[in-house]
Every structure is written in C-alpha cells, then in structure tokens.
Amino acid sequence: MSKPILTVRNVSHRYEKQPVLENITFEINKGSFVGLVGPNGSGKTTLIKLLLGIEKLQRGEISAFGQPIQKFKNKGRISYVSQKANSFGRGFPATVKEVVSMGVMHNQKPLLPGQKNTLELVKHALKQVNMEDYLNRNIGDLSGGQQQRVFIARAIANEPELLILDEPTVGVDSQNVEQFYQLLSRLNQDLGITLVLVSHDIGAITTYVTDLLCLNRTIHYHGNPNDFENMPDEQRSKLYGHNINTITHDH
Numbered sequence: 001m002s003k004p005i006l007t008v009r010n011v012s013h014r015y016e017k018q019p020v021l022e023n024i025t026f027e028i029n030k031g032s033f034v035g036l037v038g039p040n041g042s043g044k045t046t047l048i049k050l051l052l053g054i055e056k057l058q059r060g061e062i063s064a065f066g067q068p069i070q071k072f073k074n075k076g077r078i079s080y081v082s083q084k085a086n087s088f089g090r091g092f093p094a095t096v097k098e099v100v101s102m103g104v105m106h107n108q109k110p111l112l113p114g115q116k117n118t119l120e121l122v123k124h125a126l127k128q129v130n131m132e133d134y135l136n137r138n139i140g141d142l143s144g145g146q147q148q149r150v151f152i153a154r155a156i157a158n159e160p161e162l163l164i165l166d167e168p169t170v171g172v173d174s175q176n177v178e179q180f181y182q183l184l185s186r187l188n189q190d191l192g193i194t195l196v197l198v199s200h201d202i203g204a205i206t207t208y209v210t211d212l213l214c215l216n217r218t219i220h221y222h223g224n225p226n227d228f229e230n231m232p233d234e235q236r237s238k239l240y241g242h243n244i245n246t247i248t249h250d251h
C-alpha cells in the first residue's frame, strides 16, 4: 500500500458568505498522478491554495508529509506551477538559465561535497523537460509551450516530492498538449514525483492520470479514471457536476 503524502479531512471554505468548498475529504498517495477536474468556479484553485498553505484553512484538517499544513515547513518538498507561468512577452529580460536558477536557489540547502551545484541542477532539470539547448535563450522569445517546460524545469530543479500544476496547458497549442502530458507522465514514472494536475480537459487527462478527482464545491468522484470513462455520459455529467459534453470546448 502506498503512503498518503497529503491528507485532507472535512475541509470547508468560504469567501465572505459564499461557500466554495464543502466537506472535502481525500488522500494523495506517494507516486500517484492525480487529475483534479471541475467546471469554472468549482473551487479547484482554492483547494490548491489551501494545500500549499497560501490560503488560510478555515475548517477541517490538511496534513502534508504527516505534519499539519499550518506547521509544515515546505523546504522544497512541494512545488507549484501556476496558470500564468507561460505568459512572458517578447524581450522579457531573463534567460532560461536565470529563470530555472531561481527555482534552485529557492529553498536551497547548504551544498555538500559531491552535490550538484546550481548550474548542474539547472542543466539537469532542463534535460528532464528536453529544453537543455535553450539555456542561454531569452524566456520571452520562446513559445508558450516551451516557456511552460522551462517553468516545469524551475519547479523540479530542487527535486520536489510533490508537484502541483494549475491548468498548465492554457496557452499551449493542441499539438503540444499531448506531448506535454507525456512529459508529465515521465516525471511521475521515471523520477517518482507525485503529481496533481488541475485541468478542465477531462477527456485528455484520463489517459495519463492514475486518480481522478472531480470537484464542484464537493467531491463528486474520486477514483480510477478508466472506471469514470466507462460510465454512461449522463452519469459522468452528474459526477463531474456539469454537462460533460461541453467540457472539451471550454478552452
């Protein structure tokens, strides 16, 4: 049995009077690839912010690596790539090397003899995302998909155990989306990084994820993506909390 690295118990959240999450309970096991899906405004980003400790917990309990989230000192164990990580305009004055170095320096532990230095870690991370030839290029001159890969490199440079990605394929053209999911699968399987992928694109991600979590204020489904795929449309729509036929047209 895999060990849970993240545990969420009876979590509810509201913004002023608006309830956004209600009684959320689930666990994320080490080594899993979790797809977190739900329609616009269903509370996905709020849940992620709670998991990262960015949003203050109002009700319930969250623990990361066995520690309550309020006391959890991240030290690079959880990494995050936001929705807007691939929108640098042309001429933005930073190279790929500088962007990924920021990921290394954030939470860097004192260097021990024989350990990789910053440049080695940067090159290693870029190699994992097939961007090693872009080290000295300006980030703003890359395509949205290439920028997204650089941000993944930045997020994995410190070798996190859990990587959370919020809608990472927004701004990535459809040809590259498939390749992008394959890259995430590789990070999960070859490097053993546990992944949480927030997405609208339920049809595309079910092929790759090991666990599907459908959120729409409450959890409507949590389980095997294939079992979900094999359900009749009407039942899936109910579990997704929204008309399933419209999902692939959301973006």
Ligand SMILES: Nc1ncnc2c1ncn2[C@@H]1O[C@H](COP(=O)(O)OP(=O)(O)OP(=O)(O)O)[C@@H](O)[C@H]1O
Pocket: 015, 020, 038, 039, 040, 041, 042, 043, 044, 045, 046, 047
């Ligand atoms: N800081 C905030 N203050 C007030 N309301 C908020 C705040 N953040 C989010 N909300 C509201 O909470 C609800 C859930 O938002 P959230 O961003 O968590 O959903 P989401 O599933 O990530 O949406 P999307 O898919 O559109 O990004 C929405 O109605 C949103 O308007």
